[in-house]
Amino acid sequence: MIDDADHAEPTLLDAVNLAYNPLLKPAQRLACSSPSGKALLPPACDKVLEWHQLATHWLGNDPQRNWIPIHHPLYPASLLNLKDPPLLLFAMGDLSVLALRSIGMVVSRSASRQGLQTARDFAKAFALSGWAVVSGLAEGIDGASHRGALQGEGPTIAVLGGAIDSLYPRCHEPLAHDIVQHGGLLLSEYPPGTAPQPAFFPRRNRIIAALSDGLLVVEAALRSGSLITARVASELGKPVMAIPGSIQSTHAKGCHAMIKKGALLVETANEVIDETSATLAPGRKSFDVLPLPTEEIADSGVSEGALSEECRQVLSVLDFERCGFDSLVQRLQKPADWVLSALTELELEGWVFNEAGNHWIRAK
Structure with a gap:
């Protein structure tokens, strides 16, 4: 984890005081964030001391728990483009x-x-x-x-x-x-x-x-x-x-x-x-990946051609807008249990969704 030994300035207390001291206005916080502005920081109040204690306790000795002050080398440079960048980040995981x-x-x-x-x-x-x-x-x-x-x-x-x-x-x-x-x-x-x-x-x-x-x-x-x-x-x-x-x-x-x-x-x-x-900033990295499937988004269910005749009939009258069950029965001119059986099979294969009010919508 990042600790005070990794960067002499600021200490965790300094960072918490800068980010959360209620006496500081937003513009003052940014001015105080530079090394030369540290002297402008007011003393840590009781609330800041409480937050510092809670942060110290949470960090413990867990290497997956970190704090990242603004201007630290690990602080995301893209955040500095914000009008009001966060002055302190807490993180858990892989930085x-x-x-x-x-x-x-x-x-x-x-x-x-x-x-x-x-x-x-x-x-x-x-x-x-x-x-x-x-x-x-x-x-x-x-x-x-x-x-x-x-x-x-x-x-x-x-x-x-x-x-x-x-x-x-x-x-x-x-x-x-x-x-x-x-x-x-x-x-x-x-x-x-x-x-x-x-x-x-x-x-x-x-x-x-x-x-x-x-x-x-x-x-x-x-x-x-x-x-x-x-x-x-x-x-x-x-x-x-x-x-x-x-x-x-x-x-x-x-x-x-x-x-x-x-x-x-x-x-x-x-x-x-x-x-x-097309607009990626220099230095942005990828990670090792498996080869992308032939189809960009692989379907977990069977193909449409492998579906039963009943399912294909339902798909022929169901589009990508919500359709009530009764309306489907009327369109297909089939018994309700026949339609429900086909819809259940289609839902299990990921072809349709059942939304509130017994409405159905095609997924792909």
Whole structure:
């Protein structure tokens, strides 16, 4: 782990005081972050001393737990382009991941099942191509993106909206553990002991945008935090891409608005990789990967030609927009149990999704 012996200035106490002292205004913090500005730091108050104690306890002697002050050699240079870069980062996992070329993946939390599958497939394809995946460990597509990267045996970075020792949502604690165990990284600008708060999550998004070499929005409502991330990425000169959806879907409205404003419409993982590669900063690294499959996104189920005749009939009348079960029965002019049996087989093979209200949607 990084310790005070590795860098004489600042000490952990100095870094905590700089980042969190309530007496300092944002502009003052940046001025005090340079070696010459250290003398301007006010004395550590009781709250700073408490945070320092909590941070020291959390770090312990675990080599996977680290703190990275601004201007340290391991601090991500891309974060310095932000108007308000985090002055101190806490990390758990492999710090070398920060040097890898990466693609950020964001979305609103209320994702559709089709969106979740798309995120997993794209993230897996990125990992198989040697790209790390950056996301926010939130419910929905964030979690699906991290899982997809792990399925592709690639590292992934989770930028948190709270302290690393106060993971949110709690249901993603096993996922966070898997990320660290498989060579990824958990990253937070908040000190140990800090509970997640609603205001933290939009601020977390700027770090995702800055860390990523390109940003992909899989699904987004019109008032989604994903749009904040996309705006920051665009301001930083990063390519911003969006996957289109149905004009009737609220999950696609934000993506369509972004595309109208200049985001690149993409349909495949290779398009995202090509666009991001075109503006990749020098020095960004890859990692060893297995050869990419012939098909960019490998299907886990059987091919359409190998499906039963009943399943192929259902697919012939089911498209990529939600369709109620009763409507399917009417279109097919078949008994309800016949249709349900075919849908069940198709769902097991990954060809369809069953959404709330007994609605069905084609997945591929």
